[in-house]
Amino acid sequence: MRLMMKSENAEDCVKTKFKKNDSVVVISGSDRGKRGKILKVDRTKGRVIVEGVNKRNKYLKPSQDNPKGRLVNIEYPIHISNIMYFCDKCKKGTRIGINQTEKAKVRVCRSCSKSIDK
Numbered sequence: 385m386r387l388m389m390k391s392e393n394a395e396d397c398v399k400t401k402f403k404k405n406d407s408v409v410v411i412s413g414s415d416r417g418k419r420g421k422i423l424k425v426d427r428t429k430g431r432v433i434v435e436g437v438n439k440r441n442k443y444l445k446p447s448q449d450n451p452k453g454r455l456v457n458i459e460y461p462i463h464i465s466n467i468m469y470f471c472d473k474c475k476k477g478t479r480i481g482i483n484q485t486e487k488a489k490v491r492v493c494r495s496c497s498k499s500i501d502k
């Protein structure tokens with residue numbers, strides 16, 4: 385069982401407890417206070433893309449489908465140090481803790497111990 389857990393390459397992997405679809409709140413930068421859902425976690429860079437956060441215009445080069453090129457407004461990744469888990473029960477950004485049960489490790493809100501993974 386232990387050997388199977390070793391698949392993660394610790395060296396090029398940033399340790400984070402965040403997962404896709406977690407609801408988070410931004411704690412610094414121009415989007416401070418904004419809340420959203422994690423769309424993507426980039427563990428190698430320690431960055432996440434959060435729905436509606438850090439949106440910028442990007443110019444798409446002309447292609448056959450769109451000969452004139454086009455501006456799109458998309459979310460850019462932000463560093464995980466700029467976000468906190470948003471707990472529904474606490475109504476604020478909290479830290480994620482780990483609760484070891486008999487069967488598995490469960491992520492919980494560190495303030496109220498509510499389980500994050502249902």
Ligand SMILES: [Zn+2]
Binds near residue numbers: 474493
């Ligand atoms: Zn909580």
